[in-house]
Amino acid sequence: MKFLLIACCVALAAAAMERPDGPSDRCQKPEVPKKVMRMMKRKAMNSFRMKFKCSKGNWIKLTPPEGMMEKMIKDDDFNPKELCFDVQAHISAAKHVAGLMKDCDPIQKKIFMHMMMKKFFEFCIKGEHEQCFMDIGRKAAVCSMKQGICPHDFLKAVKNDDECSAKLATFEQCFESGETPRCAKVVVDFYEGMKEHLDDIDDEASRHDV
Numbered sequence: 001m002k003f004l005l006i007a008c009c010v011a012l013a014a015a016a017m018e019r020p021d022g023p024s025d026r027c028q029k030p031e032v033p034k035k036v037m038r039m040m041k042r043k044a045m046n047s048f049r050m051k052f053k054c055s056k057g058n059w060i061k062l063t064p065p066e067g068m069m070e071k072m073i074k075d076d077d078f079n080p081k082e083l084c085f086d087v088q089a090h091i092s093a094a095k096h097v098a099g100l101m102k103d104c105d106p107i108q109k110k111i112f113m114h115m116m117m118k119k120f121f122e123f124c125i126k127g128e129h130e131q132c133f134m135d136i137g138r139k140a141a142v143c144s145m146k147q148g149i150c151p152h153d154f155l156k157a158v159k160n161d162d163e164c165s166a167k168l169a170t171f172e173q174c175f176e177s178g179e180t181p182r183c184a185k186v187v188v189d190f191y192e193g194m195k196e197h198l199d200d201i202d203d204e205a206s207r208h209d210v
Contacts, residue, residue, distance in 0.1 A: 040111070052112060054104040065089075065096040084124035085190035087197055128184075135181030143174035 032040075051059040063069070068089065071078050083089040097116070101109050125133055144151045147167060149158075158167045 040107075052100075052108075054101070054108055056105075058103075060100060060104075062100070063096075065092040067092055081123065084120075085186045087190060087193035090190075090194070091197060129187055132181055132183035132187055135183070139175055139179075139181060140171075143171050146174055147171065 051061050054060045064072070068080075068083070097112075101112060104112070141151045144154045147154075147170060154171075158164045161167060
């Protein structure tokens with residue numbers, strides 16, 4: 001849960017570093033050999049057949065979270081787009097996906113998450129919130145760099161760090177200072193709602209410890 005808020009920010013920041021107007025030329029994401037890229041694309045294409053290839057010989061059925069399934073059945077006017085920035089829907093989906101993926105190979109997990117991020121962009125961001133998330137990505141990149149960490153390495157660098165909580169708190173403080181990303185109210189409310197949810201998980205621990 002502790003990475004739920006910043007995962008998208010840092011992923012977008014890593015992408016921002018690859019653009020000509022990225023914050024630094026000295027922190028480029030290592031280039032993936034074309035042979036490896038072709039192999040990963042082939043694996044991704046062969047991983048979705050109404051089911052998902054969790055590991056060799058193990059295909060799992062992809063299902064929506066239980067709450068979403070109930071809405072789809074009971075409400076004829078249900079529009080999945082309404083859940084794009086719904087805090088409880090994201091929490092439920094994160095737990096559901098974690099359960100589905102718990103026994104999957106690490107590479108297959110990455111393939112699945114990459115596909116989900118791509119679909120989220122196409123369905124929830126493209127054409128409506130692109131400027132917002134570009135601003136978020138740039139600012140996240142700057143905040144990561146201020147801690148001496150390249151954006152594409154941030155999650156890996158802090159995940160097992162003894163000072164993980166402190167680094168997340170520093171990142172958040174940096175992210176929320178200075179110029180505010182140009183985002184619609186629905187995105188701002190989602191960000192604040194996620195923070196509130198993490199604060200409510202534990203009465204004693206901060207959301208950065210959760």
